[in-house]
Amino acid sequence: MIRAGVMGWPVEHSRSPALHGFWLKHYGIAGDYVKLPVPPDGLRAALRALPEKGFAGCNLTLPHKEAALAIIDHIDASARRIGAVNTIVVRADQSLEGRNTDAFGFFENLRAGAPGWRADRGAAAVLGAGGAARAVLAALIDAGVPEIRLLNRHRARAESLAAALGGNIRVLDWEVRERALAGAALLVNTTSLGMRGAPPLDLALDALDPAAVVNDIVYVPLETPLLAAARRRGNSIVDGLGMLLHQARPAFAAWFGAMPEVTPDLRRTIEATLQP
Numbered sequence: 001m002i003r004a005g006v007m008g009w010p011v012e013h014s015r016s017p018a019l020h021g022f023w024l025k026h027y028g029i030a031g032d033y034v035k036l037p038v039p040p041d042g043l044r045a046a047l048r049a050l051p052e053k054g055f056a057g058c059n060l061t062l063p064h065k066e067a068a069l070a071i072i073d074h075i076d077a078s079a080r081r082i083g084a085v086n087t088i089v090v091r092a093d094q095s096l097e098g099r100n101t102d103a104f105g106f107f108e109n110l111r112a113g114a115p116g117w118r119a120d121r122g123a124a125a126v127l128g129a130g131g132a133a134r135a136v137l138a139a140l141i142d143a144g145v146p147e148i149r150l151l152n153r154h155r156a157r158a159e160s161l162a163a164a165l166g167g168n169i170r171v172l173d174w175e176v177r178e179r180a181l182a183g184a185a186l187l188v189n190t191t192s193l194g195m196r197g198a199p200p201l202d203l204a205l206d207a208l209d210p211a212a213v214v215n216d217i218v219y220v221p222l223e224t225p226l227l228a229a230a231r232r233r234g235n236s237i238v239d240g241l242g243m244l245l246h247q248a249r250p251a252f253a254a255w256f257g258a259m260p261e262v263t264p265d266l267r268r269t270i271e272a273t274l275q276p
């Protein structure tokens with residue numbers, strides 16, 4: 001029986017057990033994926049206990065993603081670049097390796113949801129410079145997007161992200177976000193605006209090319225006000241649920257030995273957990 005889980009505080013809301021549980025059953029793998037509620041001051045001990053408790057690894061969620069960097073034995077290139085760990089893999093020698101699969105998840109979801117989109121089609125406008133933005137930016141840089149326009153309410157946060165990641169990032173003021181859409185082939189919202197309980201994103205889309213793709217990484221609700229407005233004017237839209245589903249694939253593969261697929265059945269199962 002292979003064991004894995006998700007470590008967070010709180011962890012009750014996590015959809016990861018439903019996600020990995022679906023795949024374990026679907027692929028007929030003898031495994032178990034559990035919630036691991038761990039407060040911040042218990043993180044070191046909980047991580048160090050993974051090998052002796054027979055865990056192949058775990059996911060990390062709030063507030064542990066950055067703190068784990070100082071505890072684990074190996075940090076792979078993705079986690080180092082993004083500055084956060086969302087996946088722990090217990091190596092054969094019992095040491096702990098940290099990875100980050102969010103950039104993979106973002107990009108695979110974009111490819112699946114907008115198969116006609118190509119990185120070289122034009123600029124990308126990215127709204128937000130929080131934790132999730134780092135993975136989005138890393139993926140877009142690696143894909144070869146020719147210009148990334150980065151806009152965040154607090155400009156300094158966007159500037160430090162641009163400095164840390166390199167690439168073709170142009171930081172612009174939040175106030176010019178509507179003009180920044182002109183000529184963009186892709187718009188990505190990485191702010192929490194539009195999420196259930198948060199105000200909607202205040203953004204008129206008039207300047208956006210109707211052929212541009214709009215991706216909101218917020219997935220509660222599944223169709224955010226931004227996606228609804230983009231759909232009404234004929235843009236291709238990509239919702240955020242797929243990013244959550246795809247980021248889990250490499251972790252499942254590392255622990256359970258099979259690269260799982262994101263299928264309509266899986267989407268329906270996880271969508272059902274998003275209802276209020």
Ligand SMILES: NC(=O)c1ccc[n+]([C@@H]2O[C@H](COP(=O)([O-])OP(=O)(O)OC[C@H]3O[C@@H](n4cnc5c(N)ncnc54)[C@H](OP(=O)(O)O)[C@@H]3O)[C@@H](O)[C@H]2O)c1
Pocket residue numbers: 105127128129130131132133152153154155157190191192193195217218219240241243244245247
């Ligand atoms: N689909 C997925 O798999 C996935 C993965 C990760 C996150 N997410 C979603 O992405 C969203 C952001 O997550 P995060 O971890 O990056 O959060 P975060 O680190 O707290 O960043 C929040 C971002 O939202 C901006 N923001 C918040 N309130 C704002 C306002 N009133 N006006 C303008 N900007 C505002 C912040 O701007 P300032 O810097 O100026 O405060 C910052 O850029 C959340 O809704 C989360 O659920 C989805």
